[in-house]
Structure formats: C-alpha cells, structure tokens
Amino acid sequence: MVKSVTPVTSNHLKGSRNPRISELTEESKTIRLAKLADAVKTIIECLGEDTTREGLQRTPERYAQAMLYFTKGYEESVDALVNEAIFHEDHHELVIVKDINVSSLCEHHLVPFTGKIHIGYIPNQYVLGLSKLSRLAEMFARRLQVQERITKQLASAITEVLNPRGVGVIMEASHLCMVMRGVEKTQSMTITSCMLGSMQSDTKIRDEFIMLLRGTRS
Structure with a gap:
C-alpha cells in the first residue's frame, strides 16, 4: 500500500532553512550586512592593503552582499520551494x-x-x-x-x-x-x-x- 504523500514541513527535513537567518527583521539584516562588511575590511587590512584606496573603498560592502547571495540557501526550505x-x-x-x-x-x-x-x-x-x-x-x-x-x-x-x-x-x-x-x-x-x-x-x-x-x- 502506497502511503499518502503531502508537502513536508520545514521542521521535518534536515535541509530546512536556518530560522536565525530567515526570521531576521529588516533592521537586523542591515546590522548583519554591516558586521560582514566590517569583517571583510579587517581581512583586507590584515593582508596589508589600504582599504581607503579607490579600488577597495566599497569592496567590503560589495563582498558582504555577494556572500549573502552565495549563501541564500539558508533562507529557503524544502517545503517552501516544493509549494505543493x-x-x-x-x-x-x-x-x-x-x-x-x-x-x-x-x-x-x-x-x-x-x-x-x-x-x-x-x-x-x-x-x-x-x-x-x-x-x-x-x-x-x-x-x-x-x-x-x-x-x-x-x-x-x-x-x-x-x-x-x-x-x-x-x-x-x-x-x-x-x-x-x-x-x-x-x-x-x-x-x-x-x-x-x-x-x-x-x-x-x-x-x-x-x-x-x-x-x-x-
């Protein structure tokens, strides 16, 4: 007998979204982006580069935004993607x-x-x-x-x-x-x-x- 199949819940699958990320407010997202950018700036400075020079002035923010896009899977879940x-x-x-x-x-x-x-x-x-x-x-x-x-x-x-x-x-x-x-x-x-x-x-x-x-x- 084949069991009934229905869309799963996000809590059911190990590959579900990260609630700490998916439930962030807009203010929290802004703070998170700033923290990421500051961390990237520190890394660049540790490499001996000048973060104030023209080519690197906005690099920390750009990289932070790119990293959030590269890891956007944390904001998604199986049940939301399947969507019945x-x-x-x-x-x-x-x-x-x-x-x-x-x-x-x-x-x-x-x-x-x-x-x-x-x-x-x-x-x-x-x-x-x-x-x-x-x-x-x-x-x-x-x-x-x-x-x-x-x-x-x-x-x-x-x-x-x-x-x-x-x-x-x-x-x-x-x-x-x-x-x-x-x-x-x-x-x-x-x-x-x-x-x-x-x-x-x-x-x-x-x-x-x-x-x-x-x-x-x-």
Missing part, C-alpha cells in the same frame, strides 16, 4: 533532469566549486514539478558546503517529499580550492553520487540511469 507541486501520476519509469548548473562555497576555504547535478527517480504514484528539482539543487548548493553533503541532502529531500521507489543524484564539480591552492590540479573533476531505494539495490535500474545520463541505452 506534487502531482499524482501513474508513471513507473525513470524521471531524469540532468545538467543542472550549480555553484557553491567550500566550507573549508570559502572558495567556490562549480559543476552540474543530475537527478533521477522512479515515481511511486507521485511526481514533482520538474523545475522544483532544479530549485532544490540550487537551495542546497547555496550554502557553505561539501560536495558529498549536497549530493546526499538532495537525494534525501526528494525521498522524503515523494516517497519514490528509488532516487539517484550524481554531481560533477571543479573545486577552486584544488585549482588555485594545494595540489593545483586545474583539470581535476570530483564526482559524487547518492543512490537510495531501488536505485541502490537494483543494479539494472542504476545502470539504466547512468546510461541515460550518457545518452546511451542498450
């Missing part, structure tokens, strides 16, 4: 959305990593609006993250929202912390995956998912 876009549909084959471009910030170095996410799932009487898959991927990416966590959080969220027969998420990304520092491998690509349900237990389904991503099918 769950539909009953008698479809039993794979649903795939591939090549979702995302950008995130490495939580270890606060530098970007960018790449693509591929999502596939097998419905269990219910499907999710296709655009919602991309928006969920964007929400989890727009936080301080590691690639492995994004992959797992996205697969888990889809599972909790839809109760599908199986879910697969694959992410390919290039990390600037590997390109610009450390090993400095400019051509390296990191690939992570999370397979749940039949996508994990049934190798035929998993292989079909991967073949369809590659554009081939036996």
Whole structure:
C-alpha cells in the first residue's frame, strides 16, 4: 500500500532553512550586512592593503552582499520551494533532469566549486514539478558546503517529499580550492553520487540511469 504523500514541513527535513537567518527583521539584516562588511575590511587590512584606496573603498560592502547571495540557501526550505507541486501520476519509469548548473562555497576555504547535478527517480504514484528539482539543487548548493553533503541532502529531500521507489543524484564539480591552492590540479573533476531505494539495490535500474545520463541505452 502506497502511503499518502503531502508537502513536508520545514521542521521535518534536515535541509530546512536556518530560522536565525530567515526570521531576521529588516533592521537586523542591515546590522548583519554591516558586521560582514566590517569583517571583510579587517581581512583586507590584515593582508596589508589600504582599504581607503579607490579600488577597495566599497569592496567590503560589495563582498558582504555577494556572500549573502552565495549563501541564500539558508533562507529557503524544502517545503517552501516544493509549494505543493506534487502531482499524482501513474508513471513507473525513470524521471531524469540532468545538467543542472550549480555553484557553491567550500566550507573549508570559502572558495567556490562549480559543476552540474543530475537527478533521477522512479515515481511511486507521485511526481514533482520538474523545475522544483532544479530549485532544490540550487537551495542546497547555496550554502557553505561539501560536495558529498549536497549530493546526499538532495537525494534525501526528494525521498522524503515523494516517497519514490528509488532516487539517484550524481554531481560533477571543479573545486577552486584544488585549482588555485594545494595540489593545483586545474583539470581535476570530483564526482559524487547518492543512490537510495531501488536505485541502490537494483543494479539494472542504476545502470539504466547512468546510461541515460550518457545518452546511451542498450
């Protein structure tokens, strides 16, 4: 018997919004922006630069605003993004959305990593609006993250929202912390995956998912 599926609440999912951020007043947001800008100014000064010179005068504020945009996923939640876009549909084959471009910030170095996410799932009487898959991927990416966590959080969220027969998420990304520092491998690509349900237990389904991503099918 298939259980009834309804949109989840923000308290239900681990990937929900941060209440300390989402509930800020406009005054609190202004104060937060100023604190961020002051912190950035301190960093620039510690590097030996002059924050009063023309090119850097507004950099602290610009960077603070950019950082808030890069991490806007903290202000969003799964239930708000899904917004009841769950539909009953008698479809039993794979649903795939591939090549979702995302950008995130490495939580270890606060530098970007960018790449693509591929999502596939097998419905269990219910499907999710296709655009919602991309928006969920964007929400989890727009936080301080590691690639492995994004992959797992996205697969888990889809599972909790839809109760599908199986879910697969694959992410390919290039990390600037590997390109610009450390090993400095400019051509390296990191690939992570999370397979749940039949996508994990049934190798035929998993292989079909991967073949369809590659554009081939036996």
